[in-house]
Amino acid sequence: MSLLAATVLALAGGGAVLAQDALAGKQAMIVGMHYVVPPFVGGTKVRTPEAVDTALAEALAEGMRARLVAVSTTQVAATAADPAAPRASLIALEPQQSLPATLVTIPTGYKAGAMAIMRTDTDITSWEQLKGRTVCLSEGSRYVGKMASQYGAIEMVKRAPADSLLALRIGSCDAAVHDNVMLEQLLTFPEWKKFSAQLRPSSVSPLVFAVPADDAATVAATKRLAAAWKADSYLAKLNQQRVRDIAFEVYLDQNVPDCH
Template sequence: MSSKGFRIVVAALFLALGHARAGAAAASSGVPAGPDLTVGLRYVPPPFVGGAKVRTPESIETLLAGEVAARGQRRAKFVELDATASSVSMDSVDFAVADLPKSQARQQDDGAIAIATGQVTRPMAIMRTDTDIKSWRQLKGRTVCLAQDGRYVGRIAERYGAIEQVYRAPADSLLALRTGECDAAVHDDTMLKALLRFPEWKKFSASLPPGEAAAQYFLVPAGNEDLAKQLKEMVGRWKSQAYFHKLISDMTRDIAFEVYLDQTVPDCH
């Protein structure tokens, strides 16, 4: 393997294990760790199992939470948010990472301080260039591949009548698209737009216009002004450093490389 390929594999491993970084950082710093920082997430990834294939996640929430925890020399403990709740319960978390429709004004009566991270995503579908699917409504009865940790599992079937096939990670979903197991793959538009810049994805560059935008927020229980201030400062640094652009670019490169390594059969014809 070339040195460049080796660096990409290392980067992918770094991202795949992102949810464990907070504890490791606290343990290796020499500074006593504080109490666990309990973070609410829409999806809590399972622990990495030794010997399993390295897979870059679509969700970046664990990475963000890990950065916050490591900065405070604490370990992040993840709990899953109730996806059916109309608002995020802040009773048992230090903060949460949640998405809200960009058009939806945040209610202020649920005891949370909302801090926009600056990350905005939309569902996007990609397909082979010779597809006959030209609109989201034409996904009805068609097979759509998604990543388990993505934002859109369940939504495409409910809204458009598609047949969803859910895979462990985006690389597996995209590999299934390339080998003809699904008619379309739906992921965040930020990742897919970056993916389609690679020449090897030209054959799969047909797309549907991105759907409704969702903005990502840190939600902090009212009264925890110190943590809210810390999160606002971190978001300010991320924006000044183009953090999300770099993060998504690196993640997409790693995902593309994972697909390349695992594709043992030709693209569908």
């Protein structure tokens, strides 16, 4: 959260300041997302979520001086025909999906694909060899369901990346599948050298904001903020912080040795 706050403060001091008059009276920004992170419950373990969607939406809402209201894209679609239902200001999704002309696509700058990591002594050398093997993923992953349907893997869905990666370390699964952007950064840490065997993504997908075309203020503000993120290398910094947090969460929870 400190990284997000610092980024927004930096924007407020530069040329990416969002027009107050264009956004006056905008109390809440409704953002449809693939996965809505459940609210934190006191007494539970702190966990960094799978996707960057929430972090980007939070930064965008704060930069636009609005309150973020996250809803699932399924809910957005279900209420789209209801004129009385609140309309989503933005919808974060992948551009491969069919988008109506009523939406403007704005790239966030984040591109990722499914990557698997395993122990270096694994006998798995291709995605097809995941058939019948246990693959750990986490809630909110776009790859949940795909490992089973495409490769015949046995999916084990954990609460968050830290739980999935911990399961890999202690031998509960043969591979862990997450975004390649996150895993590539994780593998730069010495303590992950023993788990650096990998299956590379065959393709990557850009994450975009899809904004209603008739919401000119939000379209303009989102474009400005996305440009500012690019100029400030915001996404690289965000990923580095997320990976440090995930690695630390695994470290705190690993009370048994790595599998041998």
